[in-house]
Amino acid sequence: MALPRTIIRLLRPYVIVLVAILIYVAYQHYHKVENEVITQSHANLRTATKLIQGQLNTSLSSIASLNKTLSIKDTKEANQLAIELIYSTENYNDILRYNHKNHTAFSETDIDIAKHNNSHPKRIDLTALTWTDMNFMHNNYQVSNLYQSRNKRWVIAVREKHPKQVEQYVIEFDLWYMSQSLIDLQTMSSGNVFVVDRTTGQIILHPNPDRIGKSASVYRYAVAGKVIQDDRSAPVSYYFAGKPTYKFDTKDNIVNSHPSGEVTYFFKNDPKLAVYNARNSLNWIYFSSTSRSTLFSHSYSLLLVAVLAATLLLVVFVFNFINKELQLELTKLARSTDLFEFRNQVNVLLSRFCSHNRIQLCLYNHDSHTFYSIGYSGEEHAISVDKDYAINLLSSDVTYIRHTKDDLLANQVQIDKPFYRLPLQGYNGLFGVIFVESRTRTYGSLMKLLQTYIETALSNVLFHRQLSLRDSATNQDNxxxxxxxxxxxxxxxxxxxxxxxxxxxxxxxxxxxxxxxxxxxxxxxxxxxxxxxxxxxxxxxxxxxxxxxxxxxxxxxxxxxxxxxxxxxxxxxxxxxxxxxxxxxxxxxxxxxxxxxxxxxxxxxxxxxxxxxxxxxxxxxxxxxx
The missing domain is CATH 3.30.70.270 (Reverse transcriptase/Diguanylate cyclase domain)
Structure with missing residues (x-):
């Protein structure tokens, strides 16, 4: 007989303890995943270093052969050998005949073309290049900084440090091809490895060739200076927080005191964890970057259980409050007298009871098959004419859609995150549709309940609107x-x-x-x-x-x-x-x-x-x- 009383008395502390345990387990699991990511990232950086050094090493014999041929004054044979190397090695963008006294060069490709066209090759100015010794090549060779070649490709150049003659050969490496070796170095199937110039912050190597030559976000916000930001160290905060405000002292470069380690930064509002290593003679920084949302997703299931358990605890206390507030907002919605007031009240209703980023109401005109929106001043703006889409909505229910490309109208109104789609129907067919942009699902029964009340209110507004907008004698527009x-x-x-x-x-x-x-x-x-x-x-x-x-x-x-x-x-x-x-x-x-x-x-x-x-x-x- 006392069992129900015992359950009621123990249920609340049981749920509290369960929630605390689940949150602790999820937090520990998150840090375990983070440590695994850091370990894998360091391994990827070591692999990337070996791959890149291996590619640079392949140029040694080529440079030696070319310089030897040039030393015996056989420029014709040297040009022929250079052209063969360019076309047989995809990593080579070009081979330059470089004069280290006046810092100018001629392209062997241009020389070959000029020879066939009976013209003169154009001299290339290389005074802006800076050269860095490569220790892994016994300091006998140097690599240049990042620059754009004569054919507008991003390249780096390799040369002998102590040439025996004024003219020497320099090999330009095409960074787009060099970056292909980094594509498979992924962390947790979503991260990537890239290389940044330690001095300028420009990206040298990246799996996405469009990023080469651009300034690296991780360099600006996490490496170029000491970062001062608001407290966002918790993994949940990192995932949900907006982009923080960064401040740093450009003289305080992190890699000066910490040649390797981990940093957190934001790229396109996405929090990232980056493992870096600047211990190399090339003046480069190797990065292995992973989205923190990927780390968080591995703990999502445990956190979801914790949230559900907490919800069970809270539901008893909040049920009456939610019921009262819902009735209040639905009453206001039912009293809407025009579409502008209706739109505003729908926004208030959904904002109070749904987790959302954005709400978009699209109404439908049966006569012209046009979807339109209501502006901030009550004006109507046509969006699209699509009869087939309207017919499909008639047979659909409340739906949660993760990709905007799966819904044409959502794409046109620039919904770019997962969303709920609420078709609004009434006595005369389709009235419109509401898009509720939301990263997480809510209760389907709640969305259907709100849909029903919104449909009823919209039917009343449109009925009174039709009475005021039509000519009574002819039933035409006024x-x-x-x-x-x-x-x-x-x-x-x-x-x-x-x-x-x-x-x-x-x-x-x-x-x-x-x-x-x-x-x-x-x-x-x-x-x-x-x-x-x-x-x-x-x-x-x-x-x-x-x-x-x-x-x-x-x-x-x-x-x-x-x-x-x-x-x-x-x-x-x-x-x-x-x-x-x-x-x-x-x-x-x-x-x-x-x-x-x-x-x-x-x-x-x-x-x-x-x-x-x-x-x-x-x-x-x-x-x-x-």
């Missing part, structure tokens, strides 16, 4: 709606505005009565909808008693004019019965391409309509834009 749509498409060069006015409607009203005029308006509405179907037209609007507008796509001005004139002709030939009398009527039409503002577009279209009336009515006139 002037306010038309202006919004013109503003949405004002940057589209293939969109035109057609404005038409019924000719002599006052005469018809006077002769047959206002009931006849009302029927005429409905007849004209049917004709407009026939020639400009809702599915393929951006907007058909009634902006005043006898004035209609159509916003539509056309490939060019000729096509825009032809579509409008076909409408005018259809109205001209139309007849309808009123009180046993055949009634016919005409319209005057003006067309304008969309201008830089809504007012300019409406004014240009109305000017064309007025010109049509002044020229005799029943005409179509295009306001030509050059």
């Amino acid at each position: 002037l306010f709606t038309l202006r919004n749509k013109i503003n949405r498409y004002k940057d589209h060069k293939d969109v035109y505005l057609l404005t038409m006015d019924v000719d002599d409607l006052k005469v018809i009203n006077y002769q047959y009565g206002y009931t006849c005029g009302d029927q005429l308006i409905l007849e004209m509405t049917d004709i407009v909808n026939t020639h400009f179907p809702i599915a393929s037209t951006l907007s058909t609007a009634r902006v005043s008693g006898d004035e209609f507008c159509v916003l539509y796509h056309a490939d060019d001005q000729q096509m825009a004019y032809a579509l409008a004139d076909d409408l005018r002709d259809a109205i001209q030939t139309h007849r309808f019965k009123f009180d046993r009398t055949d009634i016919h009527f005409t319209v005057s039409i003006g067309i304008s391409q969309l201008q830089s503002s809504v007012d300019k577009t409406l004014a240009a279209s109305l000017q064309a309509t007025d010109r049509s009336k002044k020229k005799g009515k029943n005409l179509t006139i295009m306001n030509v834009t050059i």
Whole structure:
């Protein structure tokens, strides 16, 4: 009988102890993984050093042979030997005939080309090069600093330290090819090995050839000076924290006092652990870098269990609070009166109850199959036209997607992290979709609950919006709606505005009565909808008693004019019965391409309509834009 009471009494301390144990085990596991990474990184650095020294050693015999041939004044044979070496050794970018007195050189490749073209090779200025002794070659050879060769390749050069003559041969090593030997030296399948100039911080060798020649982030923020940063030593902090502010004294280079060791730095906001070694005669620093997120992922499962255990402890205390706050926010959402207020309240709701980096609401227009967003001032911005995507959303549910390339619309609104996709549906089909950018999953049941309430609130807002944005007699857009749509498409060069006015409607009203005029308006509405179907037209609007507008796509001005004139002709030939009398009527039409503002577009279209009336009515006139 006392078992339930005992469980209730012991559950809380049990969960607390369990959480503490799991966190401790996860922390120890993380440091074990970190030590393994450091050990593997040191091994990779030793391998990289041997590989690079081996490549440089291969040039010794080549330089000796070339200099020997040059010493017997056989320049033709020396050139032929140099060309053979260049084409047979992929690491060689070029071989230079170097004068160490005036620090100039000629390219053997250029000499060979000049010989065949009966021209003169161009002299190369090498005064900017600095040379460093290579101890592993018994100090008889030197390597240059990083520079760009005559063919714009990043290279280093190797030469004899004490040549026997003024001219000697220098071999340029293509660093792109040398870097290929580092590709397989990966730490935990994600790290890489690269080499940096100790003096300048430029990358000399890197598995990614685009990085060669650029300044290394690890050098700037962790090597060039003593780093002073806020306390982010814990692995969890390193993973979740933003980029810290670094300060360093450029005179205090870390490798001066610590030739090898480990440093932490940020590269593109990603925390990295780098093992380095500067113990070499080349004045280089070897780095083996690994993302700390990779280290953290190895402890993720244990930490997840710890978080879940802590959640069990907290759920009893926070349930009532969450329930109360959720009801409060849902009440505010249900009271939204327009899309701008709705968007803001959705952001507040999801911000309070979902872990997120960014929230994007995209609404859907059934008539034009257009997805659009609501701006900070309530304005609408078109994003894309995609009917097939909308159809797919109708059959989908709340989904967590890790790659933006798997969702076209998410890619277009620049969602670049894993996200939740919440399709919003209602009585009239698809209303829109919400993207909630989040690195971690939340409760699926919570997301579905929020989706349901958001759909209900959006249905109410759109219903009231439709009542205020449509003409009650014709169910077409009103002037306010038309202006919004013109503003949405004002940057589209293939969109035109057609404005038409019924000719002599006052005469018809006077002769047959206002009931006849009302029927005429409905007849004209049917004709407009026939020639400009809702599915393929951006907007058909009634902006005043006898004035209609159509916003539509056309490939060019000729096509825009032809579509409008076909409408005018259809109205001209139309007849309808009123009180046993055949009634016919005409319209005057003006067309304008969309201008830089809504007012300019409406004014240009109305000017064309007025010109049509002044020229005799029943005409179509295009306001030509050059």
